[in-house]
Amino acid sequence: xxxxxxxxxxxxxxxxxxxxxxxxxxxxxxxxxxxxxxxxxxxxxxxxxxxxxxxxxxxxxxxxxxxxxxxxxxxxxxxxxxxxxxxxxxxxxxxxxxxxxxxxxxxxxxxxxxxxxxxxxxxxxxxxxxxxxxxxxxxxxxxxxxxxxxxxxxxxxxxxxxxxxxxxxxxxxxxxxxxxxxxxxxxxxxxxxxxxxxxxxxxxxxxxxxxxxxxxxxxxxxxxxxxxxxxxxxxxxxxxxxxxxxxxxxxxxxxxxxxxxxxxxxxxxxxxxxxxxxxxxxxxxxxxxxxxxxxxxxxxxxxxxxxxx
Amino acid sequence: xxxxxxxxxxxxxxxxxxxxxxxxxxxxxxxxxxxxxxxxxxxxxxxxxxxxxxxxxxxxxxxxxxxxxxxxxxxxxxxxxxxxxxxxxxxxxxxxxxxxxxxxxxxxxxxxxxxxxxxxxxxxxxxxxxxxxxxxxxxxxxxxxxxxxxxxxxxxxxxxxxxxxxxxxxxxxxxxxxxxxxxxxxxxxxxxxxxxxxxxxxxxxxxxxxxxxxxxxxxxxxxxxxxxxxxxxxxxxxxxxxxxxxxxxxxxxxxxxxxx
Numbered sequence: 001x002x003x004x005x006x007x008x009x010x011x012x013x014x015x016x017x018x019x020x021x022x023x024x025x026x027x028x029x030x031x032x033x034x035x036x037x038x039x040x041x042x043x044x045x046x047x048x049x050x051x052x053x054x055x056x057x058x059x060x061x062x063x064x065x066x067x068x069x070x071x072x073x074x075x076x077x078x079x080x081x082x083x084x085x086x087x088x089x090x091x092x093x094x095x096x097x098x099x100x101x102x103x104x105x106x107x108x109x110x111x112x113x114x115x116x117x118x119x120x121x122x123x124x125x126x127x128x129x130x131x132x133x134x135x136x137x138x139x140x141x142x143x144x145x146x147x148x149x150x151x152x153x154x155x156x157x158x159x160x161x162x163x164x165x166x167x168x169x170x171x172x173x174x175x176x177x178x179x180x181x182x183x184x185x186x187x188x189x190x191x192x193x194x195x196x197x198x199x200x201x202x203x204x205x206x207x208x209x210x211x212x213x214x215x216x217x218x219x220x221x222x223x224x225x226x227x228x229x230x231x232x233x234x235x236x237x238x239x240x241x242x243x244x245x246x247x248x249x250x251x252x253x254x255x256x257x258x259x260x261x262x263x264x265x266x267x268x269x270x271x272x273x274x275x276x277x278x279x280x281x282x283x284x285x286x287x288x289x290x291x292x293x294x295x296x297x298x299x300x301x302x303x304x305x306x307x308x309x
Numbered sequence: 310x311x312x313x314x315x316x317x318x319x320x321x322x323x324x325x326x327x328x329x330x331x332x333x334x335x336x337x338x339x340x341x342x343x344x345x346x347x348x349x350x351x352x353x354x355x356x357x358x359x360x361x362x363x364x365x366x367x368x369x370x371x372x373x374x375x376x377x378x379x380x381x382x383x384x385x386x387x388x389x390x391x392x393x394x395x396x397x398x399x400x401x402x403x404x405x406x407x408x409x410x411x412x413x414x415x416x417x418x419x420x421x422x423x424x425x426x427x428x429x430x431x432x433x434x435x436x437x438x439x440x441x442x443x444x445x446x447x448x449x450x451x452x453x454x455x456x457x458x459x460x461x462x463x464x465x466x467x468x469x470x471x472x473x474x475x476x477x478x479x480x481x482x483x484x485x486x487x488x489x490x491x492x493x494x495x496x497x498x499x500x501x502x503x504x505x506x507x508x509x510x511x512x513x514x515x516x517x518x519x520x521x522x523x524x525x526x527x528x529x530x531x532x533x534x535x536x537x538x539x540x541x542x543x544x545x546x547x548x549x550x551x552x553x554x555x556x557x558x559x560x561x562x563x564x565x566x567x568x569x
Contacts, residue, residue, distance in 0.1 A: 004351055006533040006534075010499055011351065059551050059552065059554070062552060063556070063558040064559065066555065066559030066563075068559075070559070070563040227555075235548030235551060236544040237544070241548065243540075243547070246551060246554070246555065251558065254558060257562075258566040291400060294395075294400065295400050298394075299391065299392055300391050300393070300402070301388055301390050301391075303386050
C-alpha cells in the first residue's frame with residue numbers, strides 16, 4: 001500500500017516502513033537501546049532525505065524510550081536526581097546540536113557530516129564493544145569470574161568538585177562529568193538522529209560507575225527528554241519532522257521492541273554485547289565504504305528556495 | 310526582486326517577438342483536468358491536452374504543414390547542483406552551481422524533431438528543446454544561462470530527467486486531422502505541487518505562426534495538505550502535537566504489552 005508522506009514529499013510503501021520499524025524495534029528491545037543509529041540509515045536508504053530522516057527518527061525514539069521508561073519507573077529502576085542532572089547537559093547539547101544541524105544544512109555539507117560522524121562514532125564504539133564482549137567471553141570461558149571493574153578504584157573523575165549524593169544509585173559523584181556526558185549525548189542525538197543509548201550506557205557504567213540496576217532506566221529518561229526536545233526544535237526551526245512517517249515507525253517500533261526484549265532475555269550478557277558491537281561496527285563500516293568508493297553519480301540536486309508565492 | 314524583474318523582461322521580450330508575425334491562425338486548447346489532486350495513494354498520472362488550429366480568411370490557403378511545440382513548466386524554485394570530488398580519500402561535495410527560479414517540472418513535446426521544425430536560431434529564440442530552454446544560473450555576480458554542454462547544466466537536466474521531472478518527446482504531439490491535435494502530459498509521483506503553465510506554439514515552414522497558453526494546478530488535498538501547511542506555518546504546534554503523539558504511542562504500547 002502506497003502512502004504519500006507530506007513532509008518527505010515522496011510516496012512510500014507503508015508495509016516496508018512498518019517492517020523496518022518492527023525490525024529496528026526488535027533489535028532495540030533486545031539490546032535495550034533506542035535503535036536510531038539503525039533507523040536513520042535505513043530511511044536514507046529507501047530514499048528519504050537525510051535531514052527529514054534525522055528529524056523524524058527523533059520522535060520515533062521518543063515513543064520507544066517512553067514506553068521503556070514507564071516500565072523501568074514501575075520497577076523503581078530510575079534515579080530521578082541523576083536523570084535531572086544529565087538533562088541539564090542534555091538540553092543544552094540538543095539546542096546546540098539543532099543549531100549546528102541548521103548551519104551545516106545551509107553549507108550543503110549536512111549529508112557528509114552525518115555520514116562522517118556515523119563512521120567515526122559507530123566504528124569506534126562498535127569496535128570497543130566487540131573487543132570488550134570478546135574478552136569477557138574468553139575470560140568466562142577460561143573459568144575466571146567476569147569482573148568489569150574493581151570496586152575500590154576511583155579515577156580522577158571522582159576527585160572533581162561539586163559532589164552530589166545520588167541516593168537511588170547509591171553513588172557520590174561530582175555533577176561536572178554528568179552534565180558533560182548529557183551535553184555530548186544531546187548534541188550527537190540532535191545532529192545524527194540517534195538517541196545515543198548505546199554510547200550513554202557504557203559511559204555511565206565505566207566512567208560514572210552507575211550501578212547496572214538504574215543505568216538503563218535512567219539513560220532512557222535522558223533519551224526520552226532529549227528526543228522530545230529535538231523533535232520540537234526540528235519542527236520549529238527546520239520544519240522537517242514528518243509526523244506520518246514518524247507514526248508508522250513508532251507503531252512498528254514499539255511492537256517489535258516487545259518481542260526483541262523477550263528474545264534478549266534468552267541470550268547471555270557477553271554474547272549480547274558482542275552481537276551489539278558487531279551490529280554497530282557493521283553500520284559504521286557501511287557508511288565508510290559509501291564515502292570511499294566512487295559514487296554512481298557525482299552530481300546531486302537540492303532545492304534551496306521554496307516556490308515563490 | 311532583481312531576478313523577478315529580469316524574468317519579466319525576458320517574458321516581455323518573448324511576447325514582443327511572438328506578436329511580430331501576422332495572426333492568421335488561432336489556437337484553441339484545453340487540458341483534460343485543470344486541477345490534479347494529490348491524494349495519499351497518488352502514484353503519478355497523465356493529463357491530456359487537446360486543441361485545434363482555427364484558420365480564418367487571412368490564412369494563406371496553401372498553408373497546411375503545421376508543427377506544434379508544447380512546453381509544460383511547473384512551479385519555479387531555486388536549486389543547487391553539487392559536484393562530488395575526491396578529497397582526503399573520501400568523496401565530498403566541493404563545487405556547486407545555483408540555478409535560479411527554474412521549473413520543478415519541465416516537459417517539451419512536439420510532433421517531430423525540433424531541428425526539422427525550425428532553424429537553430431529560431432530553436433534558440435523560442436526555447437525549443439531542453440538544450441534551448443532558459444535555465445538561469447548565478448555566475449558570480451551575474452545571472453545567465455550557459456551553453457547546453459556545461460557539466461552542471463547537463464547534470465542538472467539529466468538528474469531531473471531520471472526522475473521524470475524533465476522530459477522531451479519529439480513525437481508526443483499527434484495530429485488527429487490536419488488541424489486537430491492532442492498530446493499526453495505524464496506526471497510522475499514526485500511531481501511538485503503548484504501551478505503549471507502550458508505554452509503551445511504553432512510553427513509553419515520554420516516560423517512561429519501563433520501561440521497560446523493554458524494552465525493547470527496540482528494540489529495536495531485533505532490530510533497531506535493540512536500536515537504540510539501546519540508544519541510550515543505553525544512549527545511549534547506541529548512539534549507539540551508530534552511529541553504528544555510519540556508519548557501517547559509509547560504509553561499505549563506499555564499498556565498493551567504490560568506483562569503483569
